[in-house]
Structure formats: structure tokens, C-alpha cells
Amino acid sequence: MAEMVKLFVNGQEVEVESGKNLIDAFEVIGIEIPHFCYHPALGSDGNCRMCLVGIEDGRPPLVPACKTPVSEGLKVQLDTEKIKKIQHDVMELELINHPIDCPVCDQAGECKLQDYYMSYDHQASRMRVPQVVKEKKMDLGCGVIHDQERCVLCARCVRFTRLITKTGELGIINRSDDARVALFPGRSLDNRYALNIVDLCPVGAMTSKDFRFKQRAWFLKRDKGICHGCSMGCNIFIDHNREKYKDDLIYRFRPRLNPEVNGYFICDEGRLGYHRENEGRLISARIGTEESSADQALQTARRRMEGADKLLILLSPNCSLEQMLAIQALAATTGATVSGFSDGSIKNGDADGYLIQDDKSANRAGLALLGVNTSPEFFESALQRTDTLVSFNNDLFITGPNQAWAKKLGEIQIIAISTHDTLFSRQAGIAIPTASYTEYAGSVINKDGILQTFGQAVCKNSAPLDMIRIAGLLGGTLTDPEALMQAMKRKIPAFAAIETDQIPEKGLKLSHNEAAHVTA
Amino acid sequence: MSAKVKIIERKGVSYNEKLFLVEVFKGMRVTLGHFMRNFLDNSKLYVRHYPEVQPEISPRWRGRHRLTTHEDGTVKCVACFMCATNCPSHCIMIEAGERLDGKSEKMPIRFDIDLLECIYCGYCVEACPMDAIRMDTGIYSSTSSDRQSMLKGIDELLTTPGAFTEEDYKKGGV
Amino acid sequence: MSQLDILLIILRVAFGAFVPLSSVALLVWMERRGAAFFQDRAGPNRCNIMGFRAGGLIQNLADGIKLAFKEDIIPGHITHKFYFILAPVLVFMTALISFAVIPFADTLVLGGNDYVMQAIPLDIGILWFLAVVGFGVYGIILAGWSSHNKYGILGGLRAAAQVISYEIPMGLALVSLLVVYGTVNLNExxxxxxxxxFGCIPMWGFLLQPLGVVIFIVSAFAETNRTPFDLAEGESEIVAGFHVEYSAMKFALFFMGEYVAMFVSSALIITLYFGGYQIPWFTTETLISHAKPVALVLILLIPVGMYFITGWIKKNNLSHYIRLNDPRAREAKVYIWGFWIFTLVIEAILLALLLFSSGGNTTHIFVALLQIATFLLKTYAMCFVYVWVRWTLPRFRYDQLQRLGWQTLLPLALLNIFITSAVVVALS
Structure with a gap:
């Protein structure tokens, strides 16, 4: 816990954490100071002047809040007439050349300029001369669309490319009312985090080509989730909406602050990973090539599993811990061998040392924790002995059909429980659709051994069964949420110590020896 | 200016009123008066002889919807979804797309109003920032024998003409 | 049993059965057009056969045909199908047979034999009526219960509670009436x-029992489930109450039952309190002895009445908007012709009576017909009161209904018995 200091806001005494600037410190206690250019990840720039606050008996009497650290006994004024006048004037300045694009602007509804206009300005425009015309709908690359007219020149985007990605494609050119954000000549946005600019932009100057005109911001339901794109386990908001007469679809992922994991940002690949949740899904169960009901497919699968001589269950490293436990229990009752081998889910050399990791699965650490063998040798020897393969959302053909096993896979029975309609699920004798990670609740352990839980976000019209439920219907014994929780607590001592509903928002850090202890 | 306060005597507390009978006869006298007047001469009825006599529609009447156009015939709507957001019966379904004619950046690709669900509250007209949707067609009777034809698409909404002149509409009736 | 006996039995039973039934159509028409005029509307007036609308009566025909041809649905959740079907039959039949004891003319004397002009010549009269009408509410309760529906059961319960509350004041009002008349036979x-x-005012019940008539009429309204006592239906709070699950002909039976009950209780009210078939100042004996002068007066009066009626038709059967060759004016012309032809036939009959009759059976039949006409006229006037009340008064709240029944009507009825008895004892 950081040290606390006492100071005064509008004459009232408050206690805030020391070492922060006024904006961040006051935000914690629920006092808003309007600002455009300041962002905790990009530092204070002090160019927008929106956060000017008065300091009673101070020299100077007016300071930008983003540049002012809290100090004991500081007397901050936020509501004097002078401050209100300043805020009003700054808003008027920002709005002089701002086009009335709100009806067509994707930012409308989550736009700082709109919010601040309603809170701090609320005046009719006094502008009587034509507005400055700048370029609209510029494609900056990486799916970022820039509208120079809407820009308030806070330079967050410029600072992002300089400080975070260190690529520096953007700069502000010209001066005064002709100033604008532009690419350096001959360049375009070219980094794997570029779409974060869209989130950073306080107004609608930077919009995403992918999200453009798809939905209005206020229709979207924001649920918390964990990105399953790689082993980083970035925290995200899943923005989804069920339009009338349509299915519940995800329209975008946005980063969610978690200083322990991903900070303020996520990579573009993860951000666009929502497409995979909407498209290419396995809709209905199949027996052979015939479509069937999920019930029927499950019954057939269960009969085949009971009749199998040597059963091999293939776990996906994307499954949640609960699912893995349930499937392990299923393996125990059916006497099956469990392999966690996943072909091609590690892309060597893809990692960049920031957020993107080589391992493109979300819960490989969970597999290790539960003692599931992930080695290809183990899988291969088990495959040679087996006659029935049950795959829980594992895809053996991520990198294309594997010639080495093709013959053997053609001889045995394959039951694929799959979220997506893949080459592998098409080859399977029985394919059963299952819920994907935005459609169930669970917990995953990321590459740093941080256990994070997430809730269900999307609820499809015809919701496919969760893998825990499927494991139960196939004969597994461990399906009750309470029993699963107890099993998890037995496996993870750190987890056992705290109440279930007290898993911190930032995730639970498992110590190395804990993980090692279990794996051993 | 102080507000005028009119104190209305509370009815139904006196013995006579509690007995009902006297009040019942008073009421029956009133209704019989109406009956006799209409019975002896039914030209005195207050009703219009619809459908032979059609009502006169005021420009303020909220009839069926239409989408307005610019003078060159292009749609004014920019697909801002304000109408759909305000619609209490969720009967407006819009799909937005890129606009390439330079009037705006955005336009509706699909704009459906389900008249079966519409409650004709006029909130869509109130909400529209572009004056792109109006309920001034003067069509007050929409009937059909199948559901699909009650779903009005963008083409029908654009081609349905308004029933009033621009001046009358702006004036909002007498 | 002579042929005449059999013929008269058939005639009387037919009258008892078919007059209430055919009155349904007339009453529905009266209700709908009446309601419209009370509310300054026109009411149903478009349904026609080749342009003839009969003032909207054709609408009833259309409605009847529709109801008869509608699919008769018994919802799947209904387990007691027998009671479900029995309920509307019970409601309708009890309403219909309670009319059987009501005299629609004085005892007809033909060839020295007396023929009591009731469908069923019973001496117990009013007791039959009370028993049968009280039974009718079982139909409503049964309908509510067998519908297996919360609105249905609420409607049934309300009907039950209402009948208990209002049969008591009704019975007590009758007690004081019977004390006055000294008989339960309705003909007597x-x-x-x-x-x-006092030698000048007709001794009608409502003059002898001014308090009793109010109590009885109020209770009769409650018994027939008419507004303001139609809580069993209460469409604003319990949808349609007891008949919410009924459709087609089964619903039609409830609907017709309501109007038959209204007709019958009107008939009873006028029999008990408004002189029944009596023409004021003209008893049966007077009429028989002065048949010819009466016929002469009628010959003179009927054309005058018809003149006003045809004038009214001509004035009102018009399109009240600009219309070329108004077909309604043509329609009115046909009606007026019809009415005058009808008048001519009546006039001819009356003239024949005046010229060729020499008393005896013809006179008796003439008087009976006059009395039947009087009876029907009075009954329809009372039915109009029903309609009139319905479109004037809103429905009572449930607590108001019970308070009125138990705290106002019951004490008043008891007081009425006390006063009546005292007066009767004092006078005798």
C-alpha cells in the first residue's frame, strides 16, 4: 500500500495515494478532472490544457493537473468560476473546427469531446466563418482510419508510436489551426499494436476499419474476458450485441487494464481474434457426414467410447482448468490415456518481448499443472496403440494434414468435440459443437503462472454445450461446479487459501514452487 | 405570477351519493338525453362516416414513415441509428455502410421498419438529426394479409411521397 | 284432450321457447345500436343483404353465422371436458326455462275451457323462477372452474359471491311483495x-312496493350479471372472466344466455311490479265486453302511429354525407311501403272484427293478442332500461358491490318487510 497524503479539493479534505499526479489520484476517489492528452501509459504531455486546476494560495495559481503531483496540504480548486471559464474556453477552442460528424462518427457515445461538452460546455457555437477543411477518411494502414477534422491534437497517437511501439510513424505537422496528425512521408502505420491508437484517441479521429459502421457504441454490451490468442492471457472487454432477430455476435475486443499482465494494450492479432468467435463455427453435430442433434451425437459417441478398446483423449491447451479437470475425470472413469499434445500451436520466433508470445494457446501452464503429458512422443506412441481418439477442441491439422499420422488417423474412430468446423472435425466420425471461450466461464493460467478467471460473455441463440457438460454426458463424474472448485483447490494450494469470489481482478500469481510441486 | 389553485370538491362522500340511487338517476338522465337526440335524428351523431368520408389529416399527424431525400434524390439518412436507439418498440432495423457519393461517409444499406411492431410514437422523427425520417405520408391505415409486406424496406420508404408541402410540414399544421 | 287443447299447448310452449330466443337477436341489436346512440356513435349499420340493412339487424345475422361456423376449440389443458361443455348449456337452459312460468296474457277462455297462458301452467310461479335462476349461476361457476384458468376461476368465484349477496335482498323484496299479493302464482x-x-290508479306493484321495486331491480341486475354488476366478466381486470376459454358456439351460448336472462328478468319485473300483461285501466273483462270500441280506437290510432314511424324512417335512413342517388333513401322507401302494407293488413283484420264479429272466441283471442302485445312492449321497455343502465353506469368495485348488497339492500329489504307487514295487518 502506497503512502497516503491529505489534501483539499474544493475545500474538502481528502486522502489520496502519494506519488501520483492529480488526475490519477483523484480518479481513484471518484473525482473527475477532464483531460484529453494525458494517458497513464503515455505520460503527461500538457498540451490540451483541459486539466487546468486552481491551486489556492499557490504560485502559480493555475497548474495542469496531469503535471502536478499530489502533495500534503495542497488546496485544489476544481469548481471556481475561473476554472469553469477555462474549461469552457478550452472546449470552445477544441470545437471551433470540429465537424458535426457525430451521426456518422463511430466514436459517438464513447467520445470524450461529447462527454465534456455535455459536462463542461453546453453552449451554442459562436463560429461564423467556414471551418478549416482537412482530410477525412485517410487510411493510415493496419486498419486505422484517420479523420483530421475531428482531431483535437492531443498527440496520444504520436506518443504511442514513439513510446510504446517505438516505430514513430506519426507526427504532427503544420501549426495553429492547420496543425494535423500525419504520417511521415513514404510511411504507413506498420506495427502489431497499431489499433490501440483507436482506443487511445479520445475523439473519433482514429477509427478502426474493422469496426467501422458495424455498430453504435451504445448498443454494445461490455463483458470482461481473457484473450485466448496466446499464452499472455491479455485482459479484454468483449463488446457484443444481439441485434433483433439475429444471433449474439461479438463486434470487437478492447484491452482491459491489468498492470500485472498486459497493461493498457493488446496486440492487433488478439484484437481481431473475435472474428474467429463469430465465423467458421461448428453449428450442428455430425455423425459421419450426416447432420444430427447434439444429443444423438453424444449418445453415439458414448456408445463408441464404451466399445473402444484403448481410448485416447486429446486435450486442447486452450481449455479452461475446470474443463481439463472434468475431462481428466472422464478419462479416469473410461480408463483413457490423456495427451495434451497440440500440433502447431507454438510459433517459434513470433514473440516480440512485449505482449505477443510464441505459444498461441491460453492455458498450457494449466496442462502442466494438472500433469498432462504434452510431448509429441507420448502422443505418437499412444496414437499407435489406440482405436478411438476423442479430441476436446484440439486440432491436429492446424498446420495442414499431417502425413505421418494420416494412415493411422484414417484407421481409428475419431470423435471431435470442436468449437470450429475445421479440417480435423470434418475428418472425424462424430463432430460435436461446443462453446468457445467467450461463451463459458472458467479460469486459465498464463505463461507467467498468473491464474485468471473470466465469466461468460456471449450467449448464442442456440448455445452449444460446454465441454464440462459434454464430459459429463460422455460418462465423466466431475461436472458439478462446486465439485470442480474443490478439485481445483486440491490442485492449487494458493487457490485453496482464498474464497472463490475473492480471486483478485488482476489474477492470482502462483509461485513457481507451487506449480513445480504439483507437476512433480 | 402565482399559480391558480382550483379546489375541486370531493365527490362521493355525502349520504345521497353513497346511496348511489340519486346519482344513478342523474347519470341516466344525461345518457337518455344523448340517446333521444341521436335516436330522433341520427344526423346529429358526432362521428364521421368512415370510410365514405375520409378524415382530413393534419401535417402533425403521425402516419406511415418515409425517408426523405436530398434534392438530387439521394437519401438523407446517414445511418446514425438515433431512430433505432430511441424506438421504444425496436421496430427499426438498420444496417450501415460506406457512402461514396460525397454527401456523407455513411449511409443505410438496409433500413427496415416493421409496421406491425411500430407504435407510431414519432420518436424516430424527433430523434433524427438529418430530418431524414418523417411520418408525413398521411397514410393512417396500413393493413395486409401477410407479415412480410408490413416490413417496409428502404426502397418503399424512399419512394413513398409526403402528403404535405414543405411549408405546411414546417409550420406543423394549424 | 281435444285438438284445440294440443294446439294451444304447442302454441304456448312455442311462445315460451321461441320468444326469448328470437328476442336475443332483437336485444343484441338494441344493445349495440342503443350503446352507439348513448355514446353519440352510429353503431353497426353496414351489414346488408342486397342493400337492406334493417337498421343494423343484419349484423346479428352475420355474427350468428360467424359464431356457428367458427372452430369450436376445447383447450388442451382442460381435464373436465364434460363440465366444460355442460357449463354454457346450463347457463342458457336455466335462463330459457325460467321464462316458462311467466304469464304473457290472461287465461284464455275458448269454448268454455280455460287455457292458462304460460308455457308451463305451474301454480308455484315465482318459486320456480327463483329456483331455476339460482341454478343458472352454477353454470358460470362451473365454467370458471372447468376452464382451469386463473381468470376463469376468479370470474366464477366472483359470480358465486355476488349471487349469495344478492339473492338474499331479492328474496326478501319478494317476501314483502308476496305479503301484499297473497299468492305465488304469477298469473294471479x-x-x-x-x-x-282509490278507484283511479292502476294497482301496479311498484306503487304498492316503491322500495321493494328498487331492491328487486338492483338484485335482478346482479342476478343477470349485467353492468354495473358484471364482475364475473370484468374484462378490464380478469380478461373475460368465466368464459375466457370459450369460443364459437359455446361462447355464443353464454352470450345468448345473458340476453335471454335479461329478457326473462325483464318479463318477471314487469309481471311483479308493472302490471304484467295488463293494459292500464282495461282489465280483461272490460276489454272483452268492449272489444268493438277498442278495435275502433285502434283502427284510428294505428295509422297515426305509423305516420310518425315512417316519418322517422324517412328522416333517419339516409346517408348523412354527399352521395349520388343515395341508396339508403331507396331502402327507406321500401321500408315505408312495407310498413304501410303491414298497417293495411292490421286495419283489415280489425275492420273485419268490427264488422263481422259477434263476441265469443274471436273476441277472446283478440284480447289475448292485445295483452301479448302489451306484455312484449313492456318487457322490451324494461330491456331497454337494462341497456340504458349498462351504458350509463361503470362497473362496481368488488368491495362496493358487497357493501351495497349487505349493508344497504339487506337492511332496506328487511325494513320493507316490516313496514309492508305492518300496513297489511293494519288494513286487514
């Missing part, structure tokens, strides 16, 4: 009212 009651009070 009607004949009693042919006397004159």
Missing part, C-alpha cells in the same frame, strides 16, 4: 294488478 299476481287503487 298479474290479475291482481288489474285492480284500481
Amino acid at each position: 299476481i298479474a290479475r291482481f294488478q288489474g285492480q284500481l287503487l
Whole structure:
């Protein structure tokens, strides 16, 4: 816990954490100071002047809040007439050349300029001369669309490319009312985090080509989730909406602050990973090539599993811990061998040392924790002995059909429980659709051994069964949420110590020896 | 200016009123008066002889919807979804797309109003920032024998003409 | 049993059965057009056969045909199908047979034989009526219960509670009436009212029992489930109450039952309190002895009445908007012709009576017909009161209904018995 200091806001005494600037410190206690250019990840720039606050008996009497650290006994004024006048004037300045694009602007509804206009300005425009015309709908690359007219020149985007990605494609050119954000000549946005600019932009100057005109911001339901794109386990908001007469679809992922994991940002690949949740899904169960009901497919699968001589269950490293436990229990009752081998889910050399990791699965650490063998040798020897393969959302053909096993896979029975309609699920004798990670609740352990839980976000019209439920219907014994929780607590001592509903928002850090202890 | 306060005597507390009978006869006298007047001469009825006599529609009447156009015939709507957001019966379904004619950046690709669900509250007209949707067609009777034809698409909404002149509409009736 | 006996039995039963039934159509028409005029509307007036609308009566025909051809649905959740079907039959039949004891003319004397002009010549009269009408509410309760529906059961319960509350004041009002008349036979009651009070005023029940008539009419409204006592239906709070699950002909039976009950209770009210079939100041004996002058007066009066009726038709059967060759004016012309032809036939009959009759059976039949016409006229007037009340008064709240029944009507009825008995004892 950081040290606390006492100071005064509008004459009232408050206690805030020391070492922060006024904006961040006051935000914690629920006092808003309007600002455009300041962002905790990009530092204070002090160019927008929106956060000017008065300091009673101070020299100077007016300071930008983003540049002012809290100090004991500081007397901050936020509501004097002078401050209100300043805020009003700054808003008027920002709005002089701002086009009335709100009806067509994707930012409308989550736009700082709109919010601040309603809170701090609320005046009719006094502008009587034509507005400055700048370029609209510029494609900056990486799916970022820039509208120079809407820009308030806070330079967050410029600072992002300089400080975070260190690529520096953007700069502000010209001066005064002709100033604008532009690419350096001959360049375009070219980094794997570029779409974060869209989130950073306080107004609608930077919009995403992918999200453009798809939905209005206020229709979207924001649920918390964990990105399953790689082993980083970035925290995200899943923005989804069920339009009338349509299915519940995800329209975008946005980063969610978690200083322990991903900070303020996520990579573009993860951000666009929502497409995979909407498209290419396995809709209905199949027996052979015939479509069937999920019930029927499950019954057939269960009969085949009971009749199998040597059963091999293939776990996906994307499954949640609960699912893995349930499937392990299923393996125990059916006497099956469990392999966690996943072909091609590690892309060597893809990692960049920031957020993107080589391992493109979300819960490989969970597999290790539960003692599931992930080695290809183990899988291969088990495959040679087996006659029935049950795959829980594992895809053996991520990198294309594997010639080495093709013959053997053609001889045995394959039951694929799959979220997506893949080459592998098409080859399977029985394919059963299952819920994907935005459609169930669970917990995953990321590459740093941080256990994070997430809730269900999307609820499809015809919701496919969760893998825990499927494991139960196939004969597994461990399906009750309470029993699963107890099993998890037995496996993870750190987890056992705290109440279930007290898993911190930032995730639970498992110590190395804990993980090692279990794996051993 | 102080507000005028009119104190209305509370009815139904006196013995006579509690007995009902006297009040019942008073009421029956009133209704019989109406009956006799209409019975002896039914030209005195207050009703219009619809459908032979059609009502006169005021420009303020909220009839069926239409989408307005610019003078060159292009749609004014920019697909801002304000109408759909305000619609209490969720009967407006819009799909937005890129606009390439330079009037705006955005336009509706699909704009459906389900008249079966519409409650004709006029909130869509109130909400529209572009004056792109109006309920001034003067069509007050929409009937059909199948559901699909009650779903009005963008083409029908654009081609349905308004029933009033621009001046009358702006004036909002007498 | 002579052929005449059999013929008269058939005639009387037919009258008892078909007059209430055919009145349904007339009453529905009266209700709908009446309601419209009370509310300054036109009411149903478009349904026609080749342009003839009969003032909207054709609408009833259309409605009847529709109801008869509608699919008769018994919802799947209904387990007691027998009671479900029995309920509307019970409601309708009890309403219909309670009319059987009501005398629609004085005892007809033909060839020295007496023929009581009731469908069923019963001496118990009013007791039959009370028993049968009280039974009718079982139909409503049964309908509510067997519908297996919360609105249905609420409607049934309300009907039950209402009948319990209002049969008591009704019965007590009748007690004081019977003390006055000294008989339960409805024909004798009607004949009693042919006397004159103080030698100049017809001795009708409502003059002898001014408090009793109010209590009885209010209770009769409650018994027939008409507004303001139609809580069992209460469409604003319990959808349609007891008949919410009924459709097609089963619903039609409830609907017709309501109007038959209304007709029958009107008939009873006028029999008990408004002289029944009696023409004021003209008892049966007077009429028989002065048949010819009466016929002469009628010959003179009927054309005058018809003149006003045809004038009214001509004035009102018009399109009240600009219309070329108004077909309604043509329609009115046909009606007026029809009415005048009808008048001519009546006039001819009356003239024949005046010229060729020499008393005896013809006179008796003439008087009976006059009395039947009087009876029907009075009954329809009372039915109009029903309609009139319905479109004037809103529905009572449930607590108001019970308070009125138990705290106002019951004490008043008891007081009425006390006063009546005291007066009767004092006078005798």
C-alpha cells in the first residue's frame, strides 16, 4: 500500500495515494478532472490544457493537473468560476473546427469531446466563418482510419508510436489551426499494436476499419474476458450485441487494464481474434457426414467410447482448468490415456518481448499443472496403440494434414468435440459443437503462472454445450461446479487459501514452487 | 405570477351519493338525453362516416414513415441509428455502410421498419438529426394479409411521397 | 284432450321457447345500436343483404353465422371436458326455462275451457323462477372452474359471491311483495294488478312496493350479471372472466344466455311490479265486453302511429354525407311501403272484427293478442332500461358491490318487510 497524503479539493479534505499526479489520484476517489492528452501509459504531455486546476494560495495559481503531483496540504480548486471559464474556453477552442460528424462518427457515445461538452460546455457555437477543411477518411494502414477534422491534437497517437511501439510513424505537422496528425512521408502505420491508437484517441479521429459502421457504441454490451490468442492471457472487454432477430455476435475486443499482465494494450492479432468467435463455427453435430442433434451425437459417441478398446483423449491447451479437470475425470472413469499434445500451436520466433508470445494457446501452464503429458512422443506412441481418439477442441491439422499420422488417423474412430468446423472435425466420425471461450466461464493460467478467471460473455441463440457438460454426458463424474472448485483447490494450494469470489481482478500469481510441486 | 389553485370538491362522500340511487338517476338522465337526440335524428351523431368520408389529416399527424431525400434524390439518412436507439418498440432495423457519393461517409444499406411492431410514437422523427425520417405520408391505415409486406424496406420508404408541402410540414399544421 | 287443447299447448310452449330466443337477436341489436346512440356513435349499420340493412339487424345475422361456423376449440389443458361443455348449456337452459312460468296474457277462455297462458301452467310461479335462476349461476361457476384458468376461476368465484349477496335482498323484496299479493302464482299476481287503487290508479306493484321495486331491480341486475354488476366478466381486470376459454358456439351460448336472462328478468319485473300483461285501466273483462270500441280506437290510432314511424324512417335512413342517388333513401322507401302494407293488413283484420264479429272466441283471442302485445312492449321497455343502465353506469368495485348488497339492500329489504307487514295487518 502506497503512502497516503491529505489534501483539499474544493475545500474538502481528502486522502489520496502519494506519488501520483492529480488526475490519477483523484480518479481513484471518484473525482473527475477532464483531460484529453494525458494517458497513464503515455505520460503527461500538457498540451490540451483541459486539466487546468486552481491551486489556492499557490504560485502559480493555475497548474495542469496531469503535471502536478499530489502533495500534503495542497488546496485544489476544481469548481471556481475561473476554472469553469477555462474549461469552457478550452472546449470552445477544441470545437471551433470540429465537424458535426457525430451521426456518422463511430466514436459517438464513447467520445470524450461529447462527454465534456455535455459536462463542461453546453453552449451554442459562436463560429461564423467556414471551418478549416482537412482530410477525412485517410487510411493510415493496419486498419486505422484517420479523420483530421475531428482531431483535437492531443498527440496520444504520436506518443504511442514513439513510446510504446517505438516505430514513430506519426507526427504532427503544420501549426495553429492547420496543425494535423500525419504520417511521415513514404510511411504507413506498420506495427502489431497499431489499433490501440483507436482506443487511445479520445475523439473519433482514429477509427478502426474493422469496426467501422458495424455498430453504435451504445448498443454494445461490455463483458470482461481473457484473450485466448496466446499464452499472455491479455485482459479484454468483449463488446457484443444481439441485434433483433439475429444471433449474439461479438463486434470487437478492447484491452482491459491489468498492470500485472498486459497493461493498457493488446496486440492487433488478439484484437481481431473475435472474428474467429463469430465465423467458421461448428453449428450442428455430425455423425459421419450426416447432420444430427447434439444429443444423438453424444449418445453415439458414448456408445463408441464404451466399445473402444484403448481410448485416447486429446486435450486442447486452450481449455479452461475446470474443463481439463472434468475431462481428466472422464478419462479416469473410461480408463483413457490423456495427451495434451497440440500440433502447431507454438510459433517459434513470433514473440516480440512485449505482449505477443510464441505459444498461441491460453492455458498450457494449466496442462502442466494438472500433469498432462504434452510431448509429441507420448502422443505418437499412444496414437499407435489406440482405436478411438476423442479430441476436446484440439486440432491436429492446424498446420495442414499431417502425413505421418494420416494412415493411422484414417484407421481409428475419431470423435471431435470442436468449437470450429475445421479440417480435423470434418475428418472425424462424430463432430460435436461446443462453446468457445467467450461463451463459458472458467479460469486459465498464463505463461507467467498468473491464474485468471473470466465469466461468460456471449450467449448464442442456440448455445452449444460446454465441454464440462459434454464430459459429463460422455460418462465423466466431475461436472458439478462446486465439485470442480474443490478439485481445483486440491490442485492449487494458493487457490485453496482464498474464497472463490475473492480471486483478485488482476489474477492470482502462483509461485513457481507451487506449480513445480504439483507437476512433480 | 402565482399559480391558480382550483379546489375541486370531493365527490362521493355525502349520504345521497353513497346511496348511489340519486346519482344513478342523474347519470341516466344525461345518457337518455344523448340517446333521444341521436335516436330522433341520427344526423346529429358526432362521428364521421368512415370510410365514405375520409378524415382530413393534419401535417402533425403521425402516419406511415418515409425517408426523405436530398434534392438530387439521394437519401438523407446517414445511418446514425438515433431512430433505432430511441424506438421504444425496436421496430427499426438498420444496417450501415460506406457512402461514396460525397454527401456523407455513411449511409443505410438496409433500413427496415416493421409496421406491425411500430407504435407510431414519432420518436424516430424527433430523434433524427438529418430530418431524414418523417411520418408525413398521411397514410393512417396500413393493413395486409401477410407479415412480410408490413416490413417496409428502404426502397418503399424512399419512394413513398409526403402528403404535405414543405411549408405546411414546417409550420406543423394549424 | 281435444285438438284445440294440443294446439294451444304447442302454441304456448312455442311462445315460451321461441320468444326469448328470437328476442336475443332483437336485444343484441338494441344493445349495440342503443350503446352507439348513448355514446353519440352510429353503431353497426353496414351489414346488408342486397342493400337492406334493417337498421343494423343484419349484423346479428352475420355474427350468428360467424359464431356457428367458427372452430369450436376445447383447450388442451382442460381435464373436465364434460363440465366444460355442460357449463354454457346450463347457463342458457336455466335462463330459457325460467321464462316458462311467466304469464304473457290472461287465461284464455275458448269454448268454455280455460287455457292458462304460460308455457308451463305451474301454480308455484315465482318459486320456480327463483329456483331455476339460482341454478343458472352454477353454470358460470362451473365454467370458471372447468376452464382451469386463473381468470376463469376468479370470474366464477366472483359470480358465486355476488349471487349469495344478492339473492338474499331479492328474496326478501319478494317476501314483502308476496305479503301484499297473497299468492305465488304469477298469473294471479298479474290479475291482481288489474285492480284500481282509490278507484283511479292502476294497482301496479311498484306503487304498492316503491322500495321493494328498487331492491328487486338492483338484485335482478346482479342476478343477470349485467353492468354495473358484471364482475364475473370484468374484462378490464380478469380478461373475460368465466368464459375466457370459450369460443364459437359455446361462447355464443353464454352470450345468448345473458340476453335471454335479461329478457326473462325483464318479463318477471314487469309481471311483479308493472302490471304484467295488463293494459292500464282495461282489465280483461272490460276489454272483452268492449272489444268493438277498442278495435275502433285502434283502427284510428294505428295509422297515426305509423305516420310518425315512417316519418322517422324517412328522416333517419339516409346517408348523412354527399352521395349520388343515395341508396339508403331507396331502402327507406321500401321500408315505408312495407310498413304501410303491414298497417293495411292490421286495419283489415280489425275492420273485419268490427264488422263481422259477434263476441265469443274471436273476441277472446283478440284480447289475448292485445295483452301479448302489451306484455312484449313492456318487457322490451324494461330491456331497454337494462341497456340504458349498462351504458350509463361503470362497473362496481368488488368491495362496493358487497357493501351495497349487505349493508344497504339487506337492511332496506328487511325494513320493507316490516313496514309492508305492518300496513297489511293494519288494513286487514
